[in-house]
Amino acid sequence: MANSDNNRRKFMATTLQSVGLTALGGLLWSGYCDEAKASPLVLRPPGALKEEAFLDACIKCGMCAEACYNRDSNIDKETGKQRPGTLQMAKGGDHRLVGTPFFTPRDVPCYMCDDIPCVPVCPSGALDMPSLLDKKGELDINKAQMGLAIVHKESCIAFWGLQCDACYRACPLLDEAISLEYMKNERTGKHAFLLPVVHSDVCTGCGLCEKACVTEKPAIFVLPREHATGKAGAHYVKGWDKKDQERVGNRKAEEIETHTKRSEKAPVDYLNKEIEY
Amino acid sequence: MKNLKYLLLRRVTQIGLLVLYFGANAYGWTILKGTFGSSLLFGVIPLADPYTTLQVLATGFVLGADVLLGALIITLFYMIVGGRAFCSWVCPINMVTDLANWLRRKLNLDKEEVNYRFLKRRARYWIMVLGLIVSAIVGIAAFEALSPITIMQRGIIFGFGAGISVVIAIFLFDLFGVKNGWCGHLCPLGATYSLIGKASLVRVKHDHGACTACMKCKVVCPENQVLHMINKESISVTDGECTNCGRCIDVCDDDALGFGIRSFTNKVND
Numbered sequence: 001m002a003n004s005d006n007n008r009r010k011f012m013a014t015t016l017q018s019v020g021l022t023a024l025g026g027l028l029w030s031g032y033c034d035e036a037k038a039s040p041l042v043l044r045p046p047g048a049l050k051e052e053a054f055l056d057a058c059i060k061c062g063m064c065a066e067a068c069y070n071r072d073s074n075i076d077k078e079t080g081k082q083r084p085g086t087l088q089m090a091k092g093g094d095h096r097l098v099g100t101p102f103f104t105p106r107d108v109p110c111y112m113c114d115d116i117p118c119v120p121v122c123p124s125g126a127l128d129m130p131s132l133l134d135k136k137g138e139l140d141i142n143k144a145q146m147g148l149a150i151v152h153k154e155s156c157i158a159f160w161g162l163q164c165d166a167c168y169r170a171c172p173l174l175d176e177a178i179s180l181e182y183m184k185n186e187r188t189g190k191h192a193f194l195l196p197v198v199h200s201d202v203c204t205g206c207g208l209c210e211k212a213c214v215t216e217k218p219a220i221f222v223l224p225r226e227h228a229t230g231k232a233g234a235h236y237v238k239g240w241d242k243k244d245q246e247r248v249g250n251r252k253a254e255e256i257e258t259h260t261k262r263s264e265k266a267p268v269d270y271l272n273k274e275i276e277y
Numbered sequence: 278m279k280n281l282k283y284l285l286l287r288r289v290t291q292i293g294l295l296v297l298y299f300g301a302n303a304y305g306w307t308i309l310k311g312t313f314g315s316s317l318l319f320g321v322i323p324l325a326d327p328y329t330t331l332q333v334l335a336t337g338f339v340l341g342a343d344v345l346l347g348a349l350i351i352t353l354f355y356m357i358v359g360g361r362a363f364c365s366w367v368c369p370i371n372m373v374t375d376l377a378n379w380l381r382r383k384l385n386l387d388k389e390e391v392n393y394r395f396l397k398r399r400a401r402y403w404i405m406v407l408g409l410i411v412s413a414i415v416g417i418a419a420f421e422a423l424s425p426i427t428i429m430q431r432g433i434i435f436g437f438g439a440g441i442s443v444v445i446a447i448f449l450f451d452l453f454g455v456k457n458g459w460c461g462h463l464c465p466l467g468a469t470y471s472l473i474g475k476a477s478l479v480r481v482k483h484d485h486g487a488c489t490a491c492m493k494c495k496v497v498c499p500e501n502q503v504l505h506m507i508n509k510e511s512i513s514v515t516d517g518e519c520t521n522c523g524r525c526i527d528v529c530d531d532d533a534l535g536f537g538i539r540s541f542t543n544k545v546n547d
Binding site: 018022025026029030032033034036037052053055056057059060061062063065066071072073088089091092093094097098099121122123124125 | 301302303304310311312314315316317323325329330333336337338339340341343344347403404407408410411414415416417418419421422423427428431432434435436437438439440441442443
């Protein structure tokens, strides 16, 4: 009897220990994973799903990086040396989820290959091929949305009045993704500003502009789209835009009257009846 | 040389596979592309790790058909050759832990084995299930976020970076910590392959008549709980945790051990 009691006690204790340790392990593990996936401002290959879904889906096989024409292992024909690759597989110390592909435009941008070799090889669907197909069903790199280029006006020397169109010239979608806006330079009175303007509906985020930028630290740089864009909210309506106006139909704003102690008295009587406001 | 046969064969296989994967990235070979997570054999046949696939499915993402088919192929393959043949014949971490284990024996670190109460061999099954739960909660393949196996393999293919520290940590853990600590107690991939290989065809067979009870096999075996039949009865090693590494066959001087096909008709082989 005593022995069986002892066994039961031991069994309960072991079970509790196992469950407790598992819970502890699970907590630590979840914490680590949650931290690991919170790598900010990381740019993914073309066609990548939205970051959250991409992290679900990527199986970390590295086939996209191996397929990239611009790889570490490719030898530069002119210099005979290895050239740095566009797609890197995150290693320990990269502060990105280990094993996921990313690129850093400042080092090596995406060169926008016509046939997008990195996408069709993805076995898991983390790089979504249908999102890059045009109407004819062919791959179109211009449909990629890897990120969005942002111009920092204060450090862009074109905004100072110096002549520079490096990013504009480097853009593979010249005059579509980046156009130059002309403005009179009031300081000199006889020169023009040539201001780079990024069009977010066209920009693919390849980063060729960031790489080309001449300032010490690039004044134009690519951020992941969800970080580079704002959102106005559905309750703003462009009254001058017929299509936008259709959204609300013939509805008119409800008349809202707010009654307060003060509003009971007419403002007109401010002087005559010495109402205090 | 005779007592190194399977060891050498295993090293040739392990290193050969890594060379193929490395060559795929460095020289554009198409024999074996990708990593152990998911690869492509001869540019057509998809292969995928079953546990990694399960983790991604646990995150709620519906995987591409390539990966699912690949995981099926790998599962069927290891159902035949003995699940944990992956561990001893393919996994690159095996070379690290085998080195640690060998050094342990050379440095006499085994003499005062501490009884690790909390670290039972079945811990890996808990970790395997936990990995799937954490994947589902956090939304990334949880074990893949720290797996030393693919970190080491990607290190060899794409460059190591700070990832080498994970490999060193496992080496130190196995050398100074728990004997066969990583492969024998913690690794959830090993646990998955144990389950897959539970009824596999290729098994180590024991011949009681030839055995002289020298126990050399038990000394080298990384999972020596599976060798419970030594000097007792003539049966196959049926436990899924056997890695089919063949080291016991190598060291046996009495030809009492050898690879064979599991017999399903009668439990006791003669």
